Amino acid sequence: MKKILVLIIFLIMGRAEAAGWSPELRIGLLSEVEEISLQVSAPCIMIDAASKKTLKKFPADKKFTVKAKEIKTDAVEIRPEKISIKDLRSTIGEKEYFGGVRLNKVNKKFVVINLVPIEEYLRGVLPDEMSPSYPLEALKAQAVAARSFALKNREKHKKEGFDLCDKTHCQVYAGAKIFESTDKAVEETRGEILTYKDKLIETSFHADSGGMTENVSDVWGRAMPYLVAVKEVFKQVEPWTVKVSVKDFSSRFGDNFGTLKEIKLSDLRIGKSANDRTSSGRVNFAQIVGTKKTLKLEGTELRRKFSLPSTLFDMKIVDNEVIFTGYGSGHGVGMSQKGARSYALDGWSYKKILEHYYHDSKLKRLY
Ligand SMILES: [Zn+2]
Structure with missing residues (x-):
């Protein structure tokens, strides 16, 4: 009898999952809040998060305020009474979100958290991570990368009582955004994640590789077999240029440096390494010679100091200026969003795009 009951429960759960279940995320939105204005799209109950006891009921479409000093328990959750949480909309402050709300009490104030199933969360993430005007297969690749990222990094804010910040x-999460293209990309990749040897992978991505992505070890130190430099087949013709006067450049390195006399950096050839460049051609380090001192600077440091789009650049003194000429935008690790767009326009499927950027990874469906 017991076995049959378990089987029935299992079948019912299976059906519920087929109807749109996905793992629920806790997204931290605000902290140190004394009171919060809320509105829900369907009748809700406020429960004590620990005991699950109902504390209050809230009607639909009516603004209400919850004050921290009136809440006596450590955390409360506002969940729909009858409908599924994925179908609920909550207006938190001024912004609308998919899902419900959790209020954690920390030092007599609230940490405001959005309780949102991951598929709905992704609908709010995708339009801010990639333009909804991009081709569908590129958006689908981005959806899988963003879903994998969210699940892989669920412990990031554990200490603060939620999974991810917004x-x-x-990942930038702007709440309940609705775009036909990005919604479709999320729906058509529902539950799909990227794995390597059966484990979820770190799906880093960036705006534009400039011609070749980068080994993760050359950017963040730790090697990962699936985050290795790959060439992009199309040509990125338009370089970016940043110009700084020699005087301004020199002043950034203090009085002990003097005035810039010479730059020692080999010429950029995309996809060709050198002693001062990584295997993709990004600047590993450059030497700058001043009248008083010579400094050895890492590419990432130069990028930060002069707000350069990437570390894939040449750097020369021309007359009284230092001219940086480079390609791409972002750290260069993992998927290039501009590259994904170009491949999708060339007819590649999102699976092929992901396989290209995340070497030897496998697509799996979690639910
Ligand atoms: Zn965060």
């Missing part, structure tokens, strides 16, 4: 530190 900023670039994790």
Whole structure:
């Protein structure tokens, strides 16, 4: 009898999952909040997160305020009474979100958290990570990368009581955004993640590789077999240029440096390494010779100091200026979004795009 019951429950759950279930995420939105204005699209209950006891009921489409000093438990959750959480919309402050709300009490104030199934979360992430005007297969590749990232990094804010924040530190998440193209990309890749040897992978991505992506070890030190430099077959013809006067350049390195006299850096050839360049051609280090001192600077440091789009650049003194000429935008690790767009326009499927940028990875469907 028990076995039959378990089987029935299993079947019901299976059916519920088929109807759109996906893992629920806790996205941290605000902290140190004394009171918060909320509105829900369907009747909701406020429960004590620990005991699950109902504390209050909220009707649909009516603004209400929850004050931290009135909440006596450590955390409360606002969840729909009858419908699935994925179909609920909550207006938190001024912004609308998919899903419900959790309020954690920390030092007598609230940490405001959005409780959102990952598929709905991705609908809010995708339009900010990639333009909805990009071709569908590129958007689908981005959806799989963003889904894998979210699940891989779920422990990032564990100490603060949620999974991910809504900023670039994790992934930019702008709440309930609706675009036909990005929604379709999420839906058509539902539950799909990228794995390597059966484990979820770190799906880093960036705006534009400039012709070749980068080994993760050359950017963040630790090697990963699936984040290796790959060439892009098309040509990125338009270089970017940044000009700084020799005087301004020199002043960035202090009085002990003097005035810039010479730059020692080999010429850029994309995909060709040198003693001062990585295997993709990005600047590993450059030497700058001043009238008082010579400095050895890492490419990433130069990029930061002079707000350069990437580290794939040449650097020369011409007359009284230092001219940086380079390609691409971003750290160069993993998928290039501009590259994904070009491949998709060439007819590549999202699977082929992902295989290209995440070497030897395998696409798997989690649910
Ligand atoms: Zn974060």
